[in-house]
Amino acid sequence: MRKILLFDMDGTLTDSMPVYNDAIRRVLEEDGAEIPADIVRLTAPMTVDEILETLLSLGCKGDKASLIARLDMRSAYAKDVELKPGVMDFLVKKKDEGCRLFVVTGSPKACCIPCLRHNGVLPFFEHVYTTDDFDTAKHQPGIYIALCQMHGIPTTDVTFFDDNLLALRAAKAAGMEVIGVADPSEAEDEDAIRAEADGFITGFEELVEE
Numbered sequence: 001m002r003k004i005l006l007f008d009m010d011g012t013l014t015d016s017m018p019v020y021n022d023a024i025r026r027v028l029e030e031d032g033a034e035i036p037a038d039i040v041r042l043t044a045p046m047t048v049d050e051i052l053e054t055l056l057s058l059g060c061k062g063d064k065a066s067l068i069a070r071l072d073m074r075s076a077y078a079k080d081v082e083l084k085p086g087v088m089d090f091l092v093k094k095k096d097e098g099c100r101l102f103v104v105t106g107s108p109k110a111c112c113i114p115c116l117r118h119n120g121v122l123p124f125f126e127h128v129y130t131t132d133d134f135d136t137a138k139h140q141p142g143i144y145i146a147l148c149q150m151h152g153i154p155t156t157d158v159t160f161f162d163d164n165l166l167a168l169r170a171a172k173a174a175g176m177e178v179i180g181v182a183d184p185s186e187a188e189d190e191d192a193i194r195a196e197a198d199g200f201i202t203g204f205e206e207l208v209e210e
Contacts, residue, residue, distance in 0.1 A: 001207075002159040002177055005094060006147070008138070009105035009112055010044065011163035011183035016081040016107075016115065020044070021185060023071050024055070030070075033059030040185050045138035045167040047131040048108055077107070078114035083121065084181075086204030091124045093208055103128040104147060106138060127151075139166035144174035165189040168197055 011017040021040050028035045033055070036042065043051045052064040060067060094101060103125050105112050112130060116122040134143045148155045155175035162168050163183035172178045180193035180200040194200045201207060 001179075002157055003098065004100045004102070004153055004158045006102045006104060006144075006158050006160045006171075006176070008160075008162035008164065008167060008181075009103055009115070010107055011185055012161050012181045013083060013087050013103070013121070014081050014115060014119070015084050016077065017044075017163075017183055017185040019073055019076045019081060020107075023073050024051075027055060027060055027067065027070050028058060031059060031061045038188070041164065041166070041189060044164050044185070045106060045131075045170075047106065047135065047137050049132075050137055051106075074110050074114070077111040078118055081115050081119075083119045084204065086206075086208055088119075088121065089208045090204040091121055095124055101125050102147070104131070104138065104143065105129070106131050108132060138162075138164070139170050141170045141174040144171045144176060148174075163193075165193050165196070168193060172196070172198075 007013050009016070010020055017040065024039060024043065025035060043054055046054065052067050055067055091101065101124050103112070107130065109130055112128060113122065116128065129147060131137055131143065134146050136143045144155060144160070148158065159177045159179060160171040161179045161181055162171070163181045163186045165186065168178045168180055177198045180197040182190065182202040186193070
């Protein structure tokens with residue numbers, strides 16, 4: 001594992017995918033829209049704008065502004081979403097070892113910052129980025145290259161943690177070491193993640209115990 005660590009948030013650091021999944025499926029169901037079986041897998045690494053465009057293309061009603069209002073998850077992220085087991089201990093361990101820690105997430109700042117703050121881990125991170133900061137999605141290698149360029153870091157010096165296969169593929173294509181993190185929302189892709197990633201964990205407790 002390298003000394004610069006980059007983390008996804010939803011489904012990796014936090015157990016927030018049920019909140020995300022319920023919100024996405026609720027608006028689709030309310031509008032009688034098509035619900036693809038892999039809707040979470042496809043949209044999780046997208047930018048917010050791409051998610052809204054996808055929902056509209058599937059048959060959701062209204063416009064992007066009205067969809068944002070209906071999808072509002074700010075309260076749940078700020079109060080209810082918790083860290084996954086072992087995350088706090090792992091972050092403490094890595095900070096004590098002198099690692100630099102970053103987050104890149106598809107969740108907007110209005111969700112991710114309060115979530116990390118209420119869980120007590122926001123100060124661990126040198127910077128928390130969202131896909132909106134780069135106007136590109138996590139399934140594109142360019143987001144990882146751009147993030148590293150901003151900090152003068154070679155992508156080959158970074159270990160990236162994510163539960164999403166498409167994001168892991170993109171980060172690996174950018175030159176990063178990638179570690180898959182088990183999450184029920186990505187269970188159908190677990191075999192592919194295990195095969196393609198440089199490592200796989202079912203929980204951060206495994207890394208704390210090393």
